[in-house]
Structure formats: C-alpha cells, structure tokens
Amino acid sequence: MNLADLETPALVLDATVMEANIARLRGRLRPLEVALRPHVKTAKSIEVARRCTAGEPGGITVSTLAEAEYFAGNGVRDMLYAVGIAPNKLAHVLDLRRRGVDVAIIADNLEQARFAGEAARAAGERLPVLIEIDCDGHRAGVKPDDPALVPLGQAIEAGGCALMGVMTHAGSSYNCRSTAAIEAVAEAERAAVVIAAQRLRAAGLAAPVVSVGSTPTAMHARRLDGVTEVRAGVFVFFDLVMAGIEVCKVEDIALSVLASVIGHQSDKGWAITDAGWMALSRDRGTASQPLDQGYGLVCDADGRPLDGIIVVDANQEHGILAHRSGDPAMLPRLPVGTLLRILPNHACATAAQYDAYHVVRRSRAIETAWSRIRGW
Amino acid sequence: MNLADLETPALVLDATVMEANIARLRGRLRPLEVALRPHVKTAKSIEVARRCTAGEPGGITVSTLAEAEYFAGNGVRDMLYAVGIAPNKLAHVLDLRRRGVDVAIIADNLEQARFAGEAARAAGERLPVLIEIDCDGHRAGVKPDDPALVPLGQAIEAGGCALMGVMTHAGSSYNCRSTAAIEAVAEAERAAVVIAAQRLRAAGLAAPVVSVGSTPTAMHARRLDGVTEVRAGVFVFFDLVMAGIEVCKVEDIALSVLASVIGHQSDKGWAITDAGWMALSRDRGTASQPLDQGYGLVCDADGRPLDGIIVVDANQEHGILAHRSGDPAMLPRLPVGTLLRILPNHACATAAQYDAYHVVRRSRAIETAWSRIRGW
Numbered sequence: 001m002n003l004a005d006l007e008t009p010a011l012v013l014d015a016t017v018m019e020a021n022i023a024r025l026r027g028r029l030r031p032l033e034v035a036l037r038p039h040v041k042t043a044k045s046i047e048v049a050r051r052c053t054a055g056e057p058g059g060i061t062v063s064t065l066a067e068a069e070y071f072a073g074n075g076v077r078d079m080l081y082a083v084g085i086a087p088n089k090l091a092h093v094l095d096l097r098r099r100g101v102d103v104a105i106i107a108d109n110l111e112q113a114r115f116a117g118e119a120a121r122a123a124g125e126r127l128p129v130l131i132e133i134d135c136d137g138h139r140a141g142v143k144p145d146d147p148a149l150v151p152l153g154q155a156i157e158a159g160g161c162a163l164m165g166v167m168t169h170a171g172s173s174y175n176c177r178s179t180a181a182i183e184a185v186a187e188a189e190r191a192a193v194v195i196a197a198q199r200l201r202a203a204g205l206a207a208p209v210v211s212v213g214s215t216p217t218a219m220h221a222r223r224l225d226g227v228t229e230v231r232a233g234v235f236v237f238f239d240l241v242m243a244g245i246e247v248c249k250v251e252d253i254a255l256s257v258l259a260s261v262i263g264h265q266s267d268k269g270w271a272i273t274d275a276g277w278m279a280l281s282r283d284r285g286t287a288s289q290p291l292d293q294g295y296g297l298v299c300d301a302d303g304r305p306l307d308g309i310i311v312v313d314a315n316q317e318h319g320i321l322a323h324r325s326g327d328p329a330m331l332p333r334l335p336v337g338t339l340l341r342i343l344p345n346h347a348c349a350t351a352a353q354y355d356a357y358h359v360v361r362r363s364r365a366i367e368t369a370w371s372r373i374r375g376w
Numbered sequence: 377m378n379l380a381d382l383e384t385p386a387l388v389l390d391a392t393v394m395e396a397n398i399a400r401l402r403g404r405l406r407p408l409e410v411a412l413r414p415h416v417k418t419a420k421s422i423e424v425a426r427r428c429t430a431g432e433p434g435g436i437t438v439s440t441l442a443e444a445e446y447f448a449g450n451g452v453r454d455m456l457y458a459v460g461i462a463p464n465k466l467a468h469v470l471d472l473r474r475r476g477v478d479v480a481i482i483a484d485n486l487e488q489a490r491f492a493g494e495a496a497r498a499a500g501e502r503l504p505v506l507i508e509i510d511c512d513g514h515r516a517g518v519k520p521d522d523p524a525l526v527p528l529g530q531a532i533e534a535g536g537c538a539l540m541g542v543m544t545h546a547g548s549s550y551n552c553r554s555t556a557a558i559e560a561v562a563e564a565e566r567a568a569v570v571i572a573a574q575r576l577r578a579a580g581l582a583a584p585v586v587s588v589g590s591t592p593t594a595m596h597a598r599r600l601d602g603v604t605e606v607r608a609g610v611f612v613f614f615d616l617v618m619a620g621i622e623v624c625k626v627e628d629i630a631l632s633v634l635a636s637v638i639g640h641q642s643d644k645g646w647a648i649t650d651a652g653w654m655a656l657s658r659d660r661g662t663a664s665q666p667l668d669q670g671y672g673l674v675c676d677a678d679g680r681p682l683d684g685i686i687v688v689d690a691n692q693e694h695g696i697l698a699h700r701s702g703d704p705a706m707l708p709r710l711p712v713g714t715l716l717r718i719l720p721n722h723a724c725a726t727a728a729q730y731d732a733y734h735v736v737r738r739s740r741a742i743e744t745a746w747s748r749i750r751g752w
Binding site: 064089134262264278315353 | 460
C-alpha cells in the first residue's frame with residue numbers, strides 16, 4: 001500500500017519522525033532523573049503509547065475514561081486520569097480499579113474530596129488522589145500557597161481516599177514567545193508543585209508523587225529537582241503551534257493529513273481540496289502567533305513544505321489553499337488529483353477526527369495502520 | 377434512563393424541538409413547490425434522516441463516502457455526494473452504484489470531468505454529474521456566466537458521464553447580518569443556478585436538476601422558481617450561529633452537550649466543567665457575530681439558558697464558564713456535580729465529536745439513543 005492508494009482525507013503518521021521525538025524527550029528527562037508518564041490524549045493509540053514507555057518505568061496519563069478503558073484493555077495497569085473528577089465518573093473509576101487497573105484521580109476542592117470519599121468508602125477502596133495545583137492561573141487547581149491546600153489534603157485522607165501527592169499543568173507555556181519565557185514557566189511549574197508538596201508533608205501528609213507536565217516545559221525545563229514525573233503528550237507528534245514557539249522544528253512534525261486537490265479558483269489564487277475543518281479540525285492555534293499558518297501548512301506528498309502555501313480557509317469538507325501573501329501568481333501548479341500532506345496546527349485536535357493512523361517512514365509506502373480511539 | 381445517569385460529556389438531542397424544525401422547513405418549501413434533499417452531514421444519523429424524508433420524495437445529500445456507505449446500508453438509494461469529486465473516490469462511487477445506490481457526483485472543471493469519464497467508461501456506467509455553480513464567490517464552482525460552463529457540460533456528456541444539471545451552495549449566507557440580506561443571497565443563489573441551467577439547455581444539454589442549498593437561504597428564500605430541490609442540513613438541529621443571524625431562536629436549538637461542574641476559580645468568577653473543546657468542538661463561529669457566545673451558551677439540565685453564562689474558554693477536556701461581563705458576582709451558584717447543557721456554536725462540528733445522540737423530549741428522561749457515524 002502506498003499513500004496514492006488511499007481515499008482522501010486520511011491521517012498519516014511518520015513513525016521515524018515520531019520515534020526521534022520520543023527519543024529526544026526521553027534523552028532530556030534522563031539526566032533530570034524524572035519518569036515520563038506520557039499523556040495519551042494526543043495519540044490515543046496503544047502502538048504509540050508502547051513506543052513512549054518501552055523499557056522505562058511509569059504508567060500513562062489519560063484525559064477520558066474511554067482512554068482508560070482502551071489502554072486497560074491493552075494491558076496498561078497504571079494511569080492518572082488528569083481531569084478534575086466529576087461525581088458521575090467515580091463509579092466507573094472504581095470499577096476499573098476493581099478490575100486491577102490502578103487509576104488515580106485528581107481534585108482541587110472539598111466537594112470533589114467528599115464525593116470521592118463517599119464513593120471510595122462504599123466500594124471499600126482507598127482511591128488514590130492527587131491535588132491539582134494552579135501554577136499559572138491558566139485553568140483549575142489550588143494555588144501552592146492557598147490556605148485551603150492542607151485542609152484539602154486532610155479532607156482527602158479523612159474522607160477515605162489516599163492522598164498521593166500533587167500535580168500541575170503549565171498551560172500558559174503554549175502562549176510563550178521565547179525559549180527563555182518557557183524556561184521561566186517551567187521553573188514556576190516546578191516550584192509550584194514542590195512548594196505544595198512540602199506544605200502537605202510539613203502537615204504530616206504523605207505526598208510521594210510530584211507531577212508536572214506540558215510539552216513546552218518538558219522540552220525546556222532546566223532542572224526538575226523535587227519532581228518525580230513529567231506528563232507530556234504533544235511531543236510525540238508535535239505540530240505547528242509547537243513549531244511556532246520553537247519547541248520543535250517544522251520537520252519534527254510527525255502527523256499530517258493527506259488531501260486531494262479537487263479544483264481551483266484561478267483568479268483568486270486558490271486551490272480547493274477535500275480536507276476541510278472536519279479533516280483538519282477547527283483549531284486555529286497559530287492565529288495568535290507571529291506566523292499564522294491558517295488551518296495548516298501545505299506539503300507535497302513526500303512531506304516537503306510548499307513554500308508559503310497554507311490552508312487559508314476551510315469549510316466542513318473543503319479546504320482552500322493559497323499563498324500566504326494572497327498573490328495568485330505564487331500558487332504552484334497543483335492539478336486536480338494532486339496529493340498533498342497538510343501539517344496540523346494542533347496534533348490533538350486533528351488526530352481526534354480519525355480512527356486510524358496510516359504509518360509511513362520517510363516515504364509514501366504505508367507500513368501499517370494503527371487504530372486510535374475517541375469519545376468519553 | 378435519565379440525563380443524571382450519564383457520564384459527562386454526552387450529546388443530548390431534543391427530538392421534539394428537532395421535529396418542529398423539520399416541520400417548519402417542510403412547511404416553507406411546500407408552497408414553493410421544491411423537494412427537500414436533506415444534507416445529512418449535520419446529523420449523520422439514519423434516525424434523523426428518516427424524520428426529514430418521511431412521506432416525501434427526494435433522496436439525501438452526503439458530504440463523505442462514509443456517509444454514503446452508512447445510509448446505503450440503511451436502505452437509502454438516492455444520494456448526491458456534494459463535494460467536488462477527487463479522482464481517488466471514483467472507484468468507490470462506482471462500486472456503490474454497482475450495488476444499486478444511485479450516487480450522483482459534482483464537478484466544476486474539465487480535469488474532474490476527464491477523470492470521471494474515464495472511470496465511468498471503464499465501469500460501463502453513465503455516472504450522473506451535476507456542475508457546481510459559484511453563486512457568491514464563497515468556495516468552489518463555475519460562475520453562471522463563465523464561458524467555460526457549456527464546454528464543461530459538453531465534456532461531461534462526451535466523456536461518458538450523464539450531465540444531470542447544476543447545484544450551488546450559498547455559503548456566504550452564514551455571514552449575513554439581516555433577514556433582508558439572507559433574502560438577497562437566496563435570490564442570487566436561485567438566479568445563479570437557473571441561469572446556468574438555461575445556458576446548458578440552450579446549448580442542447582439536458583439539465584433536469586437545479587439544486588440550491590444552505591439553511592439560511594432555505595429558511596428565507598421568497599421564491600424558488602426554476603429550482604427543483606433544496607439541500608439543507610443544519611436546520612434539523614440549528615445552533616448559535618444560526619440564532620445569531622436570526623434564522624432560528626435559541627429555543628429552536630435541538631442539540632446540547634451535557635457537562636458537569638468539576639470546580640471553581642471563585643476570584644475569577646469561573647466554573648470549570650468537563651466539556652472542553654473535544655466535547656464542544658473548536659468552532660468559534662459566533663466570534664465574528666454581534667453576540668459572541670464563546671464556545672457555547674450554558675443552560676441548566678432542563679435546557680433553560682443561564683442568563684449571560686457562556687463557555688469563555690476551553691482546553692481539550694476542560695471548559696471555563698463565566699458571565700459574559702466577566703463580573704465574578706454574576707456567576708450563579710453551581711456546585712460541583714451540577715449538570716449543565718451547553719448549546720453549540722455549530723451543530724455539525726459539535727455533533728461530529730460523538731458516536732450517539734441521547735434523545736430526550738423536553739425533559740431529562742432519555743427516550744432512546746441514536747447512533748451516528750463519522751470519518752471518510
């Protein structure tokens with residue numbers, strides 16, 4: 001099988017590029033002496049997860065219980081469900097634990113601690129809980145110096161759960177504009193969880209796990225003293241948002257969407273393809289970056305970028321390609337039927353539109369297909 | 377089963393609201409004497425499609441061959457695949473036709489006509505083709521007065537396909553800011569295909585099918601003389617983009633995402649939910665409208681909007697709710713575990729994230745589940 005044998009659009013994964021990405025992050029983390037707990041929300045594929053964890057300790061991070069079920073079904077036994085627990089998911093988490101899957105949850109408030117404690121006691125389990133720490137005002141979590149932190153840890157223990165430690169996610173690292181800025185966010189991320197863990201320990205609570213994670217901070221943290229594990233997901237594939245903040249190069253992007261040219265509006269300098277926002281996702285993450293890549297950067301079928309050609313607009317099943325200057329003369333000849341590969345703004349969002357990866361290795365030959373899952 | 381028995385996020389469809397939407401469009405089109413060929417790209421569900429076509433002639437419109445396969449498997453025999461044909465899909469289309477499914481394709485250029493003709497001749501089929509007409513400069517298509525139109529029609533016939541007529545989609549109607557503007561776009565849409573059909577017929581070509589379609593123009597066209605069918609999809613569910621251009625009211629929106637409150641950042645006036653952009657989609661279609669609804673408008677579990685509360689930001693599996701004013705005092709009390717229903721910006725994009733609809737009728741009781749499909 002070859003890329004030319006596929007119906008378009010289709011999702012293409014260059015496994016050689018992906019393996020280099022995995023090796024690069026592992027190589028970074030080894031001297032920092034922390035475990036990698038890959039966040040499988042990006043790839044949602046056991047084949048990719050196995051390549052992240054091979055030969056190294058540490059489980060995985062999941063963003064949905066559908067992921068938890070799928071990876072459990074594929075033999076993974078150690079998982080952190082890294083979205084603040086909703087009461088209606090506790091029975092499912094406890095059912096996974098009954099089936100031998102060590103799922104830990106996260107919480108940042110007393111109401112969650114109470115719901116989790118009630119469910120755990122009813123199930124006769126000490127459900128492991130990490131407290132979510134807010135390191136950058138980005139989303140959820142308790143500030144490391146919040147007076148509510150220690151009482152929350154005590155309530156988790158007293159309510160019937162097991163306080164395992166703390167975790168945070170430096171979501172603001174995605175908005176950095178320089179490596180120095182990412183390094184500063186990484187240090188703030190590290191300091192936030194280390195301080196929170198110290199406060200819990202000073203109050204007599206165990207907090208063995210000190211977990212941080214975002215791809216930019218994982219790639220640029222200068223030290224991780226006091227941290228026990230790093231969660232990161234996008235690093236396996238990378239994407240244009242990561243390239244835009246110089247966390248990777250464009251040639252490190254392992255994921256692309258195979259598309260066909262179906263027509264032209266020559267007066268406008270447009271080529272029309274069959275990869276719209278359903279195929280590329282609606283993510284416009286580069287819109288706020290210095291170099292706006294539209295709905296994606298256009299490459300030839302071998303993955304080489306076409307100079308300055310981006311997806312300038314998208315409808316559900318149509319993409320509109322043009323030169324970023326808007327100059328019609330700058331659009332290369334792209335006859336109907338031309339196969340293109342479009343690099344995504346955000347790997348997590350684009351991959352989510354597909355049920356399988358077509359795996360290549362720096363060629364158009366398809367080596368295999370890897371399934372992926374979705375839903376909740 | 378009740379909404380409270382679901383794990384969140386989940387997709388909720390109010391069938392009573394949907395049936396009223398379908399009846400409203402059918403009621404509009406009846407005196408205009410045109411058939412409805414519903415575009416199933418929104419719902420991607422046989423249960424919904426059956427409610428659109430019950431008792432009336434006319435097939436369906438599909439946006440992918442995955443839809444074509446699914447609806448064929450559920451007994452639908454008359455389909456228009458309304459995305460300009462890519463050469464790599466022709467074998468699949470012809471295979472569907474061999475299996476008794478009357479799939480027509482669309483084309484707007486000679487290269488497509490040549491590929492389609494070669495494939496059709498090889499298969500011993502006269503593949504039916506509609507010429508795509510560009511009525512508003514929005515995307516693809518031949519302008520109705522383009523000198524290339526008649527030669528394209530002749531090439532389709534001479535190449536071995538059957539020219540069935542013309543079709544267009546007034547995509548620009550989504551950007552209208554008044555009913556008068558939509559009426560004008562609808563008339564331009566009608567005129568474009570009628571003129572194109574007349575030109576083809578004057579050249580001795582048959583063009584029995586004259587097809588228009590977009591939900592705004594379908595809801596507001598004042599006359600459809602010369603048009604034989606209307607394609608529309610979003611009208612079954614409606615959404616905030618449609619409400620924003622007054623094509624529907626907010627209470628006509630049949631689709632919502634069930635979410636749970638999982639925490640708060642009280643100083644910021646935020647409630648955090650487990651419905652992020654994976655659950656809501658990345659669509660920000662109301663961002664360019666007078667009333668920006670963020671990632672969605674927040675309702676209680678019965679579907680009643682919470683005054684001024686929207687999803688102000690979203691990460692993959694987290695939504696951030698706040699009052700649109702940003703005033704923390706305006707956020708109502710929403711304890712952890714509170715169930716909410718979030719109305720989507722764009723029904724097609726949001727529904728695409730799910731494999732099933734949980735069907736209710738103006739209550740929290742779940743009557744049934746309807747499956748839906750995805751992919752290509």
